[in-house]
Amino acid sequence: MEHRYRIGEIVELKKQHPCGSKQWEITRVGADFKIKCLGCQHQVMLPRPKFEKSVKKIIRSLEEDL
Template sequence: MKFAVGEVVQFKKEHPCGSDQWEILRTGMDFRVKCLKCGRVIMLPRPKFEKSVKKIVDS
């Protein structure tokens, strides 16, 4: 899958706040994503990010 900054992706598991949708803020070896419900920003290594993504919701 190809990912771009600004896309919204749905993860397989929910964040503790109850949302499963995240906006991509940075791509590369690590991904920085922001939760669309609570605004939490996390960084994930590429393999973990790609494994967590269920689908691309909006681009």
């Protein structure tokens, strides 16, 4: 079963950002994803297939907060 990503979730990507962080917050979901680096606050837009391929694990899911 595939995971439905939501705004506000924290994910860990496979590759490290140049600032040293691997953790990103999802700020936009759709055909493209907008994610914000939790290390340096840099924001990036990625197409959905590239984003889903680069996610290693979900650090904090919104379902955990319910």
